[in-house]
Amino acid sequence: MRPRQKLSAFGTLMRRFSPILTLPIVGCAGIQSTLEPAGEEARLVAILLWVMTGAGAVIWLGVVALLLYATGRRRKVHGERESARLILWGGAVFPAVALVLLLAYALWLMPGLRPFVQPADDAMRIEVTGKQFWWDVIYHLPEGGSVASANEIRLPVGERVELELKSSDVIHSFWIPALGGKMDMIPGRTNRLSLLAIKPGIFRAPCAEYCGTSHALMAFSAVAMEPDGFRQWLTERTQPSATVAEAGSALFLRHGCGACHTVAGTGAAGKVGPDLSHVGSRETIGAGILANTEENIARFIAEPDRIKPNSHMPPFDMLPEDDIRAIAAWLKGLQ
Amino acid sequence: MRIIPRQVETFWTLFTGPIVWALHFLLCYVGAAIFCAKPDMFGVSFEAVRMAIAGITVVALAAIAFSAFLAWRQWGFGSDDPPHDDPTRRDRILFQGFATLLLSGLSFIAVIYVALPVLFVSECLR
Numbered sequence: 001m002r003p004r005q006k007l008s009a010f011g012t013l014m015r016r017f018s019p020i021l022t023l024p025i026v027g028c029a030g031i032q033s034t035l036e037p038a039g040e041e042a043r044l045v046a047i048l049l050w051v052m053t054g055a056g057a058v059i060w061l062g063v064v065a066l067l068l069y070a071t072g073r074r075r076k077v078h079g080e081r082e083s084a085r086l087i088l089w090g091g092a093v094f095p096a097v098a099l100v101l102l103l104a105y106a107l108w109l110m111p112g113l114r115p116f117v118q119p120a121d122d123a124m125r126i127e128v129t130g131k132q133f134w135w136d137v138i139y140h141l142p143e144g145g146s147v148a149s150a151n152e153i154r155l156p157v158g159e160r161v162e163l164e165l166k167s168s169d170v171i172h173s174f175w176i177p178a179l180g181g182k183m184d185m186i187p188g189r190t191n192r193l194s195l196l197a198i199k200p201g202i203f204r205a206p207c208a209e210y211c212g213t214s215h216a217l218m219a220f221s222a223v224a225m226e227p228d229g230f231r232q233w234l235t236e237r238t239q240p241s242a243t244v245a246e247a248g249s250a251l252f253l254r255h256g257c258g259a260c261h262t263v264a265g266t267g268a269a270g271k272v273g274p275d276l277s278h279v280g281s282r283e284t285i286g287a288g289i290l291a292n293t294e295e296n297i298a299r300f301i302a303e304p305d306r307i308k309p310n311s312h313m314p315p316f317d318m319l320p321e322d323d324i325r326a327i328a329a330w331l332k333g334l335q
Numbered sequence: 336m337r338i339i340p341r342q343v344e345t346f347w348t349l350f351t352g353p354i355v356w357a358l359h360f361l362l363c364y365v366g367a368a369i370f371c372a373k374p375d376m377f378g379v380s381f382e383a384v385r386m387a388i389a390g391i392t393v394v395a396l397a398a399i400a401f402s403a404f405l406a407w408r409q410w411g412f413g414s415d416d417p418p419h420d421d422p423t424r425r426d427r428i429l430f431q432g433f434a435t436l437l438l439s440g441l442s443f444i445a446v447i448y449v450a451l452p453v454l455f456v457s458e459c460l461r
Contacts, residue, residue: 080416096444103448107455114460 031204034177038199038224041180044109055102066090113180114193126153127164130172130185132211133218133311134274134287139234147237148262150274151287153205154223155179156230157197165191173209176222182208197224202283213310219288240265241278241334248330251323255316263334273313280334298328342409344428349435351402352442359395360449363388371459385453392450399443406435 030036037043078086129136139147153176155161165174167185174193175182178201183193207218225233244265252258258268264277274287282292286308290296300307301324302317316324370377370384377383407413409432419430 084416092440100447100451103451104455107452110452110456111458 031202032177032206037178038197038201038203039176039179040196040198041113042176042178043198044112045180048106048109051105052102055098059098123160123162125162125164126155127166128153128174128185130165130167130169130174130207130211132169133207133214133308135218135220136168136274137220139237141234141238145238147234148264148275148277149237149282150276151220151284152223152282153220154225154230154233155195155197156227157200157224159227160194160196163193163195165193170211171209172207172211172218174205175208176203176205178203179222179224181205184209200224200226204288206288214308217287217289217308219284221283221288223283237278241280243330243333243335244277246330246333248326248333251327252330255319255323255327257327260313276331276334278334280332292332294325294328294332297331298324301327340405342405346431348402348405348409349431349438352399352435352439355395355398355402356442356445356449359391359446362391363449363453367453374459381458385457388450388453392446395446396443399439399446403436403439403443406432406439408432410436 034042034049035046037046124142125140127138127140135151135153137149137151137153139149141147163174163183165183165185166189167187169187171187172185173182174185176195179197180195181193183191185191201224203222203224205220205222207215209215211218241264244263249263249266252263253267258266258270260270260272262269262271262275262277264275268276279285279297280292284290285292285296286300286304289307290300301319303315304311304313305315366387367384370381374381410429411432415429417430417433419426419433
């Protein structure tokens with residue numbers, strides 16, 4: 001009877017704690033996961049993780065088996081020479097060789113994780129500048145010219161993209177878990193990272209270096225698109241939004257929003273805050289924290305300090321509510 | 336003049352292996368870091384840096400192997416089994432020889448680990 005009782009006690013324990021045990025695993029799925037790679041770099045790192053975990057598990061099982069054997073009751077006494085040989089092979093030679101193999105494998109991956117080659121002249125460069133608490137994004141087109149955006153990075157699947165990472169205030173860190181990274185963004189310095197998306201999708205990319213009060217509220221969406229769709233999207237972004245002349249633009253300008261924000265096709269050319277030329281088509285509002293809806297845009301205009309503490313945008317809740325709604329509707333229309 | 340130095344009884348020989356490892360480590364890492372920060376100062380390619388690291392690695396391994404041989408000799412070529420824990424001069428010398436031999440083995444592996452990256456990394460990060 002005893003073994004069965006033990007088993008059921010274990011079962012009760014498992015039943016009670018399994019929700020807690022599965023929690024970390026649930027966190028591994030989805031849009032912000034290194035374990036569901038959609039980029040070449042992330043794929044290599046995920047394989048590295050599994051190889052290291054597997055090898056570690058095998059070694060751990062071996063050590064535990066030896067431990068159980070050594071503490072077993074029916075112990076066979078081994079001779080001194082035999083024991084010394086076990087210590088030499090199992091305690092010195094095996095660890096040294098196993099570590100050489102694992103280290104060599106990890107080192108072998110390195111050139112692929114941080115491609116060292118100079119970018120081709122016709123490669124597209126994306127300049128990303130970390131700011132408290134958002135991301136300034138500029139696509140430098142190979143044929144000249146550039147497209148400004150913010151808090152969203154789009155990449156073509158199957159084409160290597162060069163990223164120039166900068167910061168204008170404090171240290172931030174650029175990381176798209178599903179695609180690759182991370183790489184610090186350091187004031188006064190340009191760090192380069194290249195990424196190759198291998199699967200289309202929308203991924204979340206959090207700032208990975210504490211950068212101030214709203215650090216945890218600083219993220220962007222990375223959208224990997226089919227190359228044709230990407231090119232079309234980018235070409236559309238070289239022109240002002242079709243609805244830019246609609247009613248909200250006058251309110252936007254009259255209330256001074258243009259002092260900080262740029263909207264192509266209007267007089268607004270401020271450089272302090274995110275470029276809003278096509279803000280309506282972005283995945284999120286407020287750098288990865290709110291769904292992009294008219295209500296959320298209106299909320300952000302009225303109380304950015306509550307949604308995003310210590311952000312540099314002052315609250316505009318003194319504006320008439322109708323004006324806020326009209327501006328929000330116009331911004332959402334900037335596709 | 337003898338090629339192999341005569342046996343000396345000093346505590347300092349114990350550290351030969353680790354000191355060679357430390358010097359090799361500094362040469363490799365500081366050298367590669369300076370080269371990658373100021374490549375124009377040297378006027379050579381990264382290939383030359385790799386060859387230089389290969390060269391000093393061979394020298395370091397040879398030095399450690401030699402120190403291991405001296406330690407092996409001090410240990411009486413394994414004439415007695417450890418632990419050498421009797422309060423006698425002979426046991427003290429054997430103990431030190433054995434400890435030096437083990438440290439030399441550790442340093443030998445560590446030097447290989449330190450040099451391993453240049454086998455795979457063929458350029459400075461841009």
